[in-house]
Structure formats: C-alpha cells, structure tokens
Amino acid sequence: MKFNLRARVVAEFLGTAFLVAAVVGSGIMAERLAEGNIALALLANTIATGSALVALILTFGPISGAHMNPAVSFAMGLRRLMPWPEVVAYIAAQFPGGVVGTLLAHLMFAQPIFSLSHHQRAGWPQLLSEFVATFGLLSVIWGCSRTKSAVATPIAVGAYIIAAYWFTASTSFANPAVTLARSITDTFTGIRPIDVLPFIATQVAGAITATRLFEWLLPSEVSGVQSGASGAPVEARG
C-alpha cells in the first residue's frame, strides 16, 4: 500500500518531535536526578535516546521511512530514491517537528518554554566527531538497506546512536533538525545557537561522503535498496 505525501509528512513531523522530546526530556530528567554524576546522566540519556529511536523507526518506518533527519532525506535524494520535491517536503516537516519536540519537553518538565543554550560545542574535535557520527549513521542505513528483516534497521540505528553517544566527543548529534532544536533549550542536551551551523554543515558533509562510498560498496541494483531509515518498502512513495 502507498501512503500519500501528506500522511508521510505528518509522520516525519510527529517522529522528529518525539525523537527530540526524548533526547531533551530524558536529558532534563537525567540531570535532575543524577546530582552531578555526569557519566550516569549521560548513560540514562543514551539508553532513552537509543530506545526511542528503535521504537520510532518501527512505528513510523512503515509510513514514511522514518527518516526524522534532514541528512537522511537529503541522502535519499542524492541516490534518487526520493524525488527532490518530496525531500524538501520531508525536511520542511522535520525542522519544525524538532522544535515542537523541545517545547513539549519543556512543558512536561515545567521549564521555561524556550531558552537559548549556553552549552559550547565548538572546535575541530567536535566537528570531526559530527562528521564521523553522521558518516557512520548513513553507513548503517545504507548497509542495512538490503536486509529483509523488518527489525534490522531500527535495531541497527538505535544501537549505533547508543554507541556514538559515547565514542564521539560531541555525543553524536548527527541530525540537522535535532541540532537546531537543541539550540533552544538551556539544559543538559543543549547547544549554543552559534555552534549550530558548523555542526549542520559537517553533518551534511559526512552524510554525502558515506552515501557516495556506499554507492560504490553496494552499487547497481538501486531497486534492491529499500527505504533507508526503516527497512520499509520504498513503495511508500506517493
């Protein structure tokens, strides 16, 4: 069955909102309870985020492919798995979806609805981390794209982000919509607005590099490549 573009765009909006609410909300809860033990706070934040990704990709994958990430939608366009106007529609839903996710987390935790982050995340190690993180994320998505199991991509993406939270110095944002949405929260998971653009530029570079590499590693039968982020059939194209 095919889903029309409107349903898929709503799915991307909802999915990204829930993803960001999970990242930001669990960060607030973890920081409140951990009493200064940052390792423990990050562990809780990590487990919540990875678990949310597994659940959300299984939930929205069958509808929209569950990109929830402009870098992923852009990569789908690059490999001609989605027409560009649809890529634009997806991205146009993901950014406001992410912002709504932050606001929702603030409301649930009785925080000021909006606050600019003062958390500095700059410098070459941070940018290299984001390049590696997004390169890895797209590698996972392309590598899993031929697997037939409906749970392979959701599990792989969730597991990857759990690992990447810890093995990159930036805790692996790897997602332009999430990055923007995390600039308007002055809590555990925030990022200074001034650091957003370099993060996004590096993420896009990592996504392009992985996509080109896997075009060579897993070439040709593009038709055999299924919807990246979900393992759901690409029939899901309006």
Add this chain to the structure above:
Amino acid sequence: MKFNLRARVVAEFLGTAFLVAAVVGSGIMAERLAEGNIALALLANTIATGSALVALILTFGPISGAHMNPAVSFAMGLRRLMPWPEVVAYIAAQFPGGVVGTLLAHLMFAQPIFSLSHHQRAGWPQLLSEFVATFGLLSVIWGCSRTKSAVATPIAVGAYIIAAYWFTASTSFANPAVTLARSITDTFTGIRPIDVLPFIATQVAGAITATRLFEWLLPSEVSGVQSGASGAPVEARG
C-alpha cells in the same frame, strides 16, 4: 488457531499481574540498593520494566494479544478490532491482575501486603506527561501493527517505555490498570490514590487521540491491522 475468551482473559490477568509485579518489585529492590541515588534506582527500574514488557508481550501476545492495559483494549474496541463485550472482559481482568501484581511484589519483598501511597503526582506537567506517554504508546502499537516480524511490537513497546520513563515528567505510567495498582504501594513506584483518576482520564484521552490520528495515517484496510499489542494475528478472537 483460535483461543477461547476464557484463556485470553486468564492471559490478560496473568500478564498484567506480572507487569505490575515487575514495575513495583524492581522499584522496591532498586530503592533498597541504591542508597539514595535516584538516577541509578530509576535506571534499574527502567531496564527491568522495559525488559519485562518485551518478555511478557512475546509470551502472552500469541494468546490474547498481550494488551495488559485497559487503554489498549479500549482502543481496539474503538477501531472495531475487538467486540465491546470482549473489551469489557479484558479490562475486567486487567484491573484485578494489576492489584494482584502489587500484592505479589509486597509478599516477595516482605513488605506490608497493602499500603496507600503518599507519592504526589499531580499538576499540569504530570498530566501532560501522561497524555504524551499514552499517545506515544498507542502510536507505537498502531504504527507497528502492519509489520510482519513477530518481535517488532514487543521490542518497540519495551523500547518505547524505557525511553518514556525518562522523557516524561511522570515516568510514563500510560496504563490505567498499572496506575490503580501502583496506588496501593507506598514504595518507589507508588502514586497517591487521589491522583489516580486524573491520570487515568488523561491516559484515555491520549489513547483516543492517537487512535483517531492513526486511523487517518494508516487507514482503510482494517483487516490488515493485526492485534495491537503483540503483532499476533487477531484470529485470536474466540
């Protein structure tokens, strides 16, 4: 193979009892061992609850659909996936099942068998959290309902609750039977009896909203939608 209603109702009773025993019991154990480190206690409680959900949905899903949650059974009725008399029978098993779960946890940990909670959980942030939590839970269930993998819904629901424990301010009850059962334990996971009804009302509102939304997102071929909570075929209707 079809299961008769009596077997399915027993499965709902048992499943809900085990679910609540897992929530309440692991909360008692975690609080005892964590010596005031609430983040660590909640992390143990989270992992135990999410793992219990995965195991219980895989176990009872093939028999009854493993709703273990009146909000889920009610939503099945709303979408006409279950006749209303069966919905009532399920719910009539889930509430006492949950209560038995609390008593069982008390017995195992040598607590007074029954004690009213003094844990206040009130205010708009808490209620918004329960609305979001149950909206999300039903979204996960409907979103996974077309997936063919037998492990997709169990993994998605367990992973979702692990995340929601941390990204909502209420630690995501999202279940009227569990909410009632947690009012009679004055331990880590308790809730004041006076806070129960507003929680349940908000949970039902969240469940209805998600169900109506996914009726539009994943419409029409209702016949293609399988038993919500388990991915098990709905043939399992006596």
Add this chain to the structure above:
Amino acid sequence: MKFNLRARVVAEFLGTAFLVAAVVGSGIMAERLAEGNIALALLANTIATGSALVALILTFGPISGAHMNPAVSFAMGLRRLMPWPEVVAYIAAQFPGGVVGTLLAHLMFAQPIFSLSHHQRAGWPQLLSEFVATFGLLSVIWGCSRTKSAVATPIAVGAYIIAAYWFTASTSFANPAVTLARSITDTFTGIRPIDVLPFIATQVAGAITATRLFEWLLPSEVSGVQSGASGAPVEARG
C-alpha cells in the same frame, strides 16, 4: 537435520558452563569494581547475565534446544516433548556443567578454585520469589513456543531474567543447576549450601505449575509446540 544425543548433551554441558561462568564471573568483576555500590554491581551483573542468555540460547538452541536448566528439561519431559531418558541425560550434563562454570570463573579471576558460600538466602519471601521466578520463566518459554521467529525465545528469556533479577527478592536463580553451582563460590552471587535444596524444590514446583497452566492455555496441538528454550525445531531429537 537431527543431532545425535551425544552432541546435544555436550551442548547442554557447554552452555550451562558458560551461563554459570557469566553469572559468577560478572558478579566477581562487578563487586570488585563497584566499591560497595550494590545497585551498580547488580545492574552490571544483570546486564551480563541477560546478554549471556541471549547469546547462549541463539548459539546452542539449534543443537540441543539450549535448556541449560534442569527445570526446563524436566518440563519438556512432563509435556512429552522429550523422552525421559533424554531428559535424564540432559540434566546429568547440566549439573556438572554448572559446577565447571563456577570453577572456570574462579580460575579466570584468580580466586580460590572452590569456596563454600556464606550468603544466606532463606525464608518464605526468598522461596516465594523462586517460585514466581521459575513459574515466570516457564511461562515465557511455553508462551514463545509457537512463535516462528528464531530470535523470539532467546530475546524473551534474556529480557525476562533481566527483569526478574530486580523484581524478585532472590534475584531469580530459577535454575537448579545454576543454584547448585552458585553454592561453591563465596562471592557476590553465592548461596549457602544449606539453602540450595529448598530453592531447587521451589523452582521445580514453579516449573510444574506453569507447565500445567500453559497445557491448558496453549493446549492440544503439541506438535505445534517447538523446543521450549530455543525456538529451534524439536526435530533436534536423536
């Protein structure tokens, strides 16, 4: 393909040895590193044990069914899924396998190879916990026995034990061979030799109760019930 009994018995011996080495070894490591933080030590012990179960059932399930537990083999006999002489052969491999697992853990951690535990685990709450724990374990095994996914039972059993470590007061031994093997280690996971027999008796009672209940819940077509602990076909009988 059918495996001969000798290969299956070796698999049960190896699997039980690895399971006990994982339980006892991770308990030693966790206690050493946690510096008195019991909640953290138990969390590490829990995650290691649950993960070991997932890996071991996936590994040995296709050969022997990966019971690694006399209560499980006994239950298979009760439901006539295995002839009694094979049940006896399995159990005769599991007990020494468990003992070897403890010795192996001691050798790896440079402990005295053998030491009787002084860890008291007695009283009705402990015994009720073991009854509930083993009742639940067999429920999981029988409930998953019709699922076709090869990963359902391994994931369900691993997840169940992770939960049961926390929601029972005994940390859920639920396995006579593991119970005996844990009596000869005076470390984190030990149990006094004098407490072993009551534990085993209660475990067997829990296993029988669950097996009789699921005989009614999931009746008749015994042929449709596959090898309990692994989801592997019972064709695996020499």
Add this chain to the structure above:
Amino acid sequence: MKFNLRARVVAEFLGTAFLVAAVVGSGIMAERLAEGNIALALLANTIATGSALVALILTFGPISGAHMNPAVSFAMGLRRLMPWPEVVAYIAAQFPGGVVGTLLAHLMFAQPIFSLSHHQRAGWPQLLSEFVATFGLLSVIWGCSRTKSAVATPIAVGAYIIAAYWFTASTSFANPAVTLARSITDTFTGIRPIDVLPFIATQVAGAITATRLFEWLLPSEVSGVQSGASGAPVEARG
C-alpha cells in the same frame, strides 16, 4: 549478489576502524565522566561496544560478512568457507583498520594521536580469560551460523561481548586486530605493547579449539553453514 574482493576488503577495513574507535573512544569518554567510578565507566564502555557490534555487523555483514577480527577470518579459512588468499586479504585490512580506529578516537577526543599504553594485562588468569573469551566468541558465531534470521548473529555477538566484558578478567579483547590497536592508546582501554603477543596467541588458540569442536557439533553439510559473523550468505565471495 556477489561483492568483489576489493569492496569486501574495504568493508573489513572500515568496520574494524569503527569497532576500535567505538571501543577506545567510549573508554575515553567514560573515564573522563565517571570521576574514578570504574564500574560505571566499564558499564558505559560495555554498552557502547556491544551496541557498536550489533550495528556494525548488521551494516557490513551483507557486504563482507563483517568479520572485523583476524581470528574469525582465520577460522573461516580453517573450515574452508573462504579461500586462504582472501583470508589473508581480510586480515591485511583488519590490522590497519584497527590502528586507524585508535587514531580517529584520539583525534575526536583531542588526545595525542599516538601513545603507548602502560596498562599491564599479563599473567595466567588474563590469558585464560582471552582463551575463554575467544572460544566463546567463535562458539557463538558457529552456533548461529545455521539460523536464518538476519539479526540473530549480530544480536548474539553483541550480547556475547557485553557479557564477556564482565565475566572474563581481561574484559574480553578476543580479537587480534583490536588487541594490537589498543596497544597504542594510553587510555582506559589500552594494553601494554609487551602484552599483545601472548594475548593474540591465546586468542588464536581459543578460536581454533572452538572451530574444531563445532566442526564435530555442527558437522557435515558445510554448505549449510553461512558466513560466520553476519548470517549473510557466503555467496558473498568474489
């Protein structure tokens, strides 16, 4: 579809680099944040490593089998599942891949790019641990090799390593390329260069022993045995 050897060798290089970056990088992050709480640091390191393995095997398995481990490629040669020249090509990619992984972790965390470890890991308990760890890893790979589920081997290997981090005294390197790569980082996960060779020799012995044992346990129809580390078909041989 068959992949040519060049693509598969690149996949092995990339996969091993990411694996080591995950091990070393998450160790650095965990040590920095845990403020001396070694149990918590190791728990974070464990979860990151196990999750990385799940993601990487799902990603690179369909291309190269995702060995990412010379002991695994060698064992494939032993059972004639790969021609020896390809085994050599794989191993020749894994060692430099691992080294690049360490350097990448150093760059992301702004560490000196290269530093010899002072972390002593010697003595019989450590070597016995590595023998057991690698014996177990190969057992998992061979045991899962007949399972049809695409997620069985990735989940089993990730879960096994999570357990083995805790139940062996060496934290289970079980991989010659990872061992070498961890000798050039003077951080949490390092190993003194002088301890590398005994580790590797013991790992190879453990791999050979498990391979010979499973040749007997799961004999004959070698054709039925699929690519060890990934569950991917061995058709993936150029």
